Every structure is written in C-alpha cells, then in structure tokens.
Amino acid sequence: MVTTEDPLPLLPDQPVKPRRRRWWSVVVWLMAVPFVLWAALRVFGLDTGFPAVQLIAFTPYVAMASFVPLGVALLTKRLWPAVVTAVATVALAACVLPRWIADSDPEPANGPGLRVLSVNMLMGGADTATIVGLVRSLGVDLVTLQEYTPEAKAALRTAGLDELLPNSVSYPRPGVTGSAVYSRFPVTDLGYRQFPSDFGQAQAGVRVPGAGDVRVESVHPCAPATAHGSGCWEHDIVQEPAATPDGAVNLLIGDFNATLDHEKFRALLNTGYRDAADVAGAGLQASWPYDERWFIPGVVLDHVVADRRVGVRKVSVHRVPDSDHKAVYAELVLPRGAA
Structure with a gap:
C-alpha cells in the first residue's frame, strides 16, 4: 500500500540583514559620533562654557583615540561610519600634528x-x-x-x-x-x-x-x-x-x-x-x-x-x-x- 504525505510547508525567506549585523552597525555609530562631535567642536571653535572649555584641552588624546572607532568600522566593514570617522580623525590630526613638527622658518630674527x-x-x-x-x-x-x-x-x-x-x-x-x-x-x-x-x-x-x-x-x-x-x-x-x-x-x-x-x-x-x-x-x-x-x-x-x-x-x-x-x-x- 502506497501512502502519500503532505509536502512540508515552505519556510519564509530569511532576513537579508541578520539582527547581529544591525546591532554591530548601531555599536559602530555610537563609537563614532562622539569623535565627530569633538572634531566639529575643535575645528569650528565652539569651545565656550562648561564643560567644553575644560574638555577641549584633551584634544591630542582624543585625536589618538579616534583611531579605535575607525579601526572597528573598517574591521566590521561599515562603510559610512568608517568614512565619517576617518574625516574626524584627519581633522583632529591636522589640529594636533603641526605642534610636533618644527616650522620651516623657526628663526626669522637676527638680533640678540x-x-x-x-x-x-x-x-x-x-x-x-x-x-x-x-x-x-x-x-x-x-x-x-x-x-x-x-x-x-x-x-x-x-x-x-x-x-x-x-x-x-x-x-x-x-x-x-x-x-x-x-x-x-x-x-x-x-x-x-x-x-x-x-x-x-x-x-x-x-x-x-x-x-x-x-x-x-x-x-x-x-x-x-x-x-x-x-x-x-x-x-x-x-x-x-x-x-x-x-x-x-x-x-x-x-x-x-x-x-x-x-x-x-x-x-x-x-x-x-x-x-x-x-x-x-x-x-x-x-x-x-x-x-x-x-x-x-x-x-x-x-x-x-x-x-x-x-x-x-x-x-x-x-x-x-x-x-x-x-x-x-x-x-x-x-x-x-x-x-
């Protein structure tokens, strides 16, 4: 005697972006945003009032730390967070690095x-x-x-x-x-x-x-x-x-x-x-x-x-x-x- 069974129901399509990928995107953006805001504060001279006056003094350390979210964005292949963080990192570096490099004309005077x-x-x-x-x-x-x-x-x-x-x-x-x-x-x-x-x-x-x-x-x-x-x-x-x-x-x-x-x-x-x-x-x-x-x-x-x-x-x-x-x-x- 031959029996027939109903075919198994079709499973719905899996989501294109798993929940884990969305979670990583949120994390990377949360890491990037503070550095973007800091770069804007420094570049546009918005350090007025408390606590901006105190915090802006630590910009050299923030410039170094900005490589962390940039690295995470690159490793997790998050394009836009990587681009935005890279812009902030370059801006902060442009503010800080010249202090480490002697001017090409350090001695214009010729007196005592x-x-x-x-x-x-x-x-x-x-x-x-x-x-x-x-x-x-x-x-x-x-x-x-x-x-x-x-x-x-x-x-x-x-x-x-x-x-x-x-x-x-x-x-x-x-x-x-x-x-x-x-x-x-x-x-x-x-x-x-x-x-x-x-x-x-x-x-x-x-x-x-x-x-x-x-x-x-x-x-x-x-x-x-x-x-x-x-x-x-x-x-x-x-x-x-x-x-x-x-x-x-x-x-x-x-x-x-x-x-x-x-x-x-x-x-x-x-x-x-x-x-x-x-x-x-x-x-x-x-x-x-x-x-x-x-x-x-x-x-x-x-x-x-x-x-x-x-x-x-x-x-x-x-x-x-x-x-x-x-x-x-x-x-x-x-x-x-x-x-």
Missing part, C-alpha cells in the same frame, strides 16, 4: 638672544633652590613667576635669584594672584594688569642690548576649573594684550590655563604672535599636571608666546618640586634694533 623661563609657584610653595638652579644651569636672562607670594619672594632671595637676575618687577600677593618678572637686563615697571577676577599680571619693559623696545608680561588668567571658572577664564583671556607688529616686541610668558585647542587662545595668537613650543616642534610637551597627586592626562597650559618677529631656537620643560606645573624654558632671538 634671550633665554626665558616661566614657573607657576603653586601659591608660593615651589622649590626655590630648583628654580634658581634652572636659572643658573640654563643661563636664563629673564624669568616670569606666577602664584608669587611674599614668602616666595623672600625664599627666592635667600636662594640667590636676586644675584643672578638683579632687576625685577615684583607684585607678591597671598594665594594665587601674585606675579613677577626677574631680569638680567634693566627693566621698567609697567604696572600690574588687574583682572576683575582678582588675578593679575606683572608687566615690564626690558632693555636688551642690541634689541628694540621689549615688553614682557607674566601671564596668569583665572583658571577654568569649575563652571564659574570657565566664564572667569573666558573674560580674562580676551583681555590679554594683542601683538603690536609695528611697535614694541611683546612677550607673553606664563600659565595661560589654555592650550592651542582653545579658540580664544588661538584668537590671541592671530593678533601677531607665535607659540614658541609650536614653532620649535615641542608643542606636545605637557606642563600640567605632572605629579602623583593628579590622575589627569598632562596638557600644555604654560606657554612662551612671542611676537612673530621673534625667532625660536629651543623649548623644553623642567620639573619643579612642590609645584603642579613644569617650568617652561625657551631660547629666543629678538629683532635687531636700537639698544
């Missing part, structure tokens, strides 16, 4: 050399013997000090700074607002630039033999450490003096509480300055924080900012015990002019 040093003394507590040792070993002609207190002034004198750099414009203050300029060459006191934030900056005219009129300011705007501090810093940084390309040679040296990724700092440079570390290819040498008390990646907050007529030979950073900042040293070449 000037060796400068900047130190944030952390409320006057930085080790003064180390500071004076750096001045002596590096042959420093001029040093700017921030967070310069009456106690720090006395300790520096005891350590021998006044013997090495006998001329000074000195505004010691308790806490973080004191400022000073010490020089091997004669100086003129141009006053204390007072910000509404109560932060301030010593200003000095320096008579360097063989050079023209040189003006130096020990820079220290308010720190953008909080939501309130962000507004305070934005107000202070825009009051830093613009360059005077047809007048005195301006040098702004100190703790700017800013990096080259801050739009307001770049706007200051665009008035006619250059960042010495950027010129020398040393623009990724972090100056804050560097000690074990902090669990924050290092960033470049301390700068030697010089008139575009000033040449740059070398920039380096140096540890100073009992300060959370490294000292920044630069060898400059001033334009030739009347003594």
